[in-house]
Amino acid sequence: MTKVRSRPPEGFPKRRARARRRALLLGFLAALVPLLILLGLQYRWLTELEESSRVAREASLGTYLDAIAKNVGYGTWKEAEWSLSVSATALKPEYEGKLAKHFTKVSNELSGSRTYFVVSFGDPAKISLYDFETKSMVKAAESPRIQAFYAAAVPWIVRGRMERRVEKPEPEGFRDDPEMRLMIRPLVDDESRLVGLAGMTLDPDHYRDNVLPSAFEEVLGKQPDLVATVWNQRGERMIGPEDEDSGNRERTIRRLPKPFDDWKVSIHSPTSTPEQWARANFLFNLTLSAVLALVLLGGIGLALRTASREMHLSEMKSDFVSNVSHELRTPLSSIRVFGEFMRLDRVTDAAKVREYGEYIETESRRLTQLIDNILDFSRIESGGKVYHRELCDLEELVAGALKTFEVRLRQKGFRVYLERPEADEPLLLNADPGALVQAVCNLIDNAVKYSNGGQEIQVTIERRGDPETGEAVVSVRDHGIGISREEQKHIFDRFHRVGTGLVHDVRGAGLGLSIVQHIVEAHGGRVDVKSDLGRGSTFSLHFPLEPTGETVDEEKP
Numbered sequence: 001m002t003k004v005r006s007r008p009p010e011g012f013p014k015r016r017a018r019a020r021r022r023a024l025l026l027g028f029l030a031a032l033v034p035l036l037i038l039l040g041l042q043y044r045w046l047t048e049l050e051e052s053s054r055v056a057r058e059a060s061l062g063t064y065l066d067a068i069a070k071n072v073g074y075g076t077w078k079e080a081e082w083s084l085s086v087s088a089t090a091l092k093p094e095y096e097g098k099l100a101k102h103f104t105k106v107s108n109e110l111s112g113s114r115t116y117f118v119v120s121f122g123d124p125a126k127i128s129l130y131d132f133e134t135k136s137m138v139k140a141a142e143s144p145r146i147q148a149f150y151a152a153a154v155p156w157i158v159r160g161r162m163e164r165r166v167e168k169p170e171p172e173g174f175r176d177d178p179e180m181r182l183m184i185r186p187l188v189d190d191e192s193r194l195v196g197l198a199g200m201t202l203d204p205d206h207y208r209d210n211v212l213p214s215a216f217e218e219v220l221g222k223q224p225d226l227v228a229t230v231w232n233q234r235g236e237r238m239i240g241p242e243d244e245d246s247g248n249r250e251r252t253i254r255r256l257p258k259p260f261d262d263w264k265v266s267i268h269s270p271t272s273t274p275e276q277w278a279r280a281n282f283l284f285n286l287t288l289s290a291v292l293a294l295v296l297l298g299g300i301g302l303a304l305r306t307a308s309r310e311m312h313l314s315e316m317k318s319d320f321v322s323n324v325s326h327e328l329r330t331p332l333s334s335i336r337v338f339g340e341f342m343r344l345d346r347v348t349d350a351a352k353v354r355e356y357g358e359y360i361e362t363e364s365r366r367l368t369q370l371i372d373n374i375l376d377f378s379r380i381e382s383g384g385k386v387y388h389r390e391l392c393d394l395e396e397l398v399a400g401a402l403k404t405f406e407v408r409l410r411q412k413g414f415r416v417y418l419e420r421p422e423a424d425e426p427l428l429l430n431a432d433p434g435a436l437v438q439a440v441c442n443l444i445d446n447a448v449k450y451s452n453g454g455q456e457i458q459v460t461i462e463r464r465g466d467p468e469t470g471e472a473v474v475s476v477r478d479h480g481i482g483i484s485r486e487e488q489k490h491i492f493d494r495f496h497r498v499g500t501g502l503v504h505d506v507r508g509a510g511l512g513l514s515i516v517q518h519i520v521e522a523h524g525g526r527v528d529v530k531s532d533l534g535r536g537s538t539f540s541l542h543f544p545l546e547p548t549g550e551t552v553d554e555e556k557p
């Protein structure tokens with residue numbers, strides 16, 4: 001008899017698995033290390049960014065404040081420019097009426113001013129006031145207010161005396177005391193010589209109640225999280241929340257332009273200081289980076305796992321091809337050799353002829369079983385496996401399966417015990433008889449293959465639970481090599497074969513148990529195994545006594 005053997009060395013699958021795990025780990029580390037470096041760098045950048053974003057936040061608050069100051073200053077300047085656009089000739093007594101008319105018009109249209117006046121730089125300088133009641137210009141009597149006007153005019157009078165020319169006579173602010181906030185405009189003759197001054201006093205209440213709030217609205221309208229605060233010359237809060245803590249946050253401060261330059265404005269966010277804002281940004285970015293890194297790592301892990309699985313599957317497939325070729329080649333060689341003996345009339349003894357005939361029968365049965373398994377497996381994989389169900393007696397099916405093994409079991413000296421505790425009542429199942437026989441045959445085949453000298457097999461058929469809803473159980477028990485706990489989890493996987501020990505010398509395609517499991521589950525049942533390494537195994541097929549309602553031709557992908 002020819003035997004072809006080119007099996008991989010013992011422990012080979014385990015070594016391969018170890019190598020695969022190592023490659024997986026290396027791949028993971030190769031991705032993890034740069035990722036950790038990147039994360040470290042990212043952390044450093046983010047801490048730097050935190051500092052610069054704090055500065056940027058303060059700068060942006062400063063920009064808003066500048067815009068507010070500019071808004072207020074420009075509005076005041078614009079109004080003064082228009083209200084005080086008085087020509088030098090208007091200072092002459094004969095034009096007083098005209099001047100009064102101009103201020104009447106201005107006072108009707110402007111609400112933020114209190115007094116209008118002109119100073120003519122004669123010797124001595126003279127101040128005329130606009131009288132709101134009589135709507136005419138009147139001589140000013142000596143008063144603190146007039147003192148303030150003089151104070152504002154003095155630098156211009158000096159310049160006038162020094163015959164300084166003013167090409168562009170523009171308005172400017174002047175503050176004497178908190179109540180005396182003036183806008184003044186120099187008046188020049190045709191040759192740009194200073195001849196006088198026009199001025200007006202501004203109403204601080206109007207600025208507090210109208211001008212500043214509308215400037216805030218204009219600048220901060222789209223920044224609802226920012227709040228403005230204004231302090232007056234005594235450091236009292238005029239506008240803004242009476243929030244105890246806000247003082248700590250209001251560090252970005254600006255003075256308003258003249259004549260309100262003793263008022264200070266600040267803006268802040270009631271929810272956070274620039275530091276807190278920058279920290280929150282930092283934490284948000286850091287979390288985002290960490291989440292991204294985790295997702296990336298998860299993706300890499302998943303990709304590596306899939307690659308490793310694919311490798312494992314392709315290893316199993318190539319093992320399968322080599323196993324199946326062995327499985328086919330050995331019985332075929334035996335059949336050929338025995339056939340040749342018989343053709344050449346080398347065996348004349350009737351007993352020998354029967355013996356050889358039995359060998360040929362056993363080997364061809366094994367071939368048929370193997371081919372049936374392979375075909376079934378391909379049908380199961382493609383989802384085309386169909387079970388034709390009918391009412392059948394479980395005991396008859398098991399006996400039929402044992403019958404097919406009769407010769408082989410006898411040849412190998414096996415003792416088989418069929419136990420049926422309650423033989424009086426038949427155990428009827430609505431099942432595919434061929435499939436059930438195939439499942440039992442696969443178990444018996446394994447019990448023989450993995451017996452390791454323990455040539456005894458017990459097959460038990462029993463009913464468990466109550467007669468209506470209980471289950472029918474077929475168990476095949478051997479006293480062979482047994483299966484470790486760890487391996488028990490995998491033996492029902494397709495192509496899986498235990499990788500070490502005696503099992504290496506046993507032929508197999510790694511499909512038998514996966515087909516058993518499929519058949520049993522397709523009948524609404526389950527398969528389980530109890531095994532002790534070196535002591536033997538018991539495989540049990542559990543079928544529900546009332547199958548789940550399916551009757552014929554049910555397809556189980």
Ligand code: ADP
Pocket residue numbers: 442446447449450478480481482483491496497498503507508509510511512513514537
């Ligand atoms: P095969 O027997 O063709 O390898 P199976 O799917 O029938 O494939 O079995 C898968 C594996 O389970 C076997 O390779 C063997 O390692 C283990 N096994 C199955 N039945 C037994 C048993 N009765 N005793 C010990 N090991 C077994």
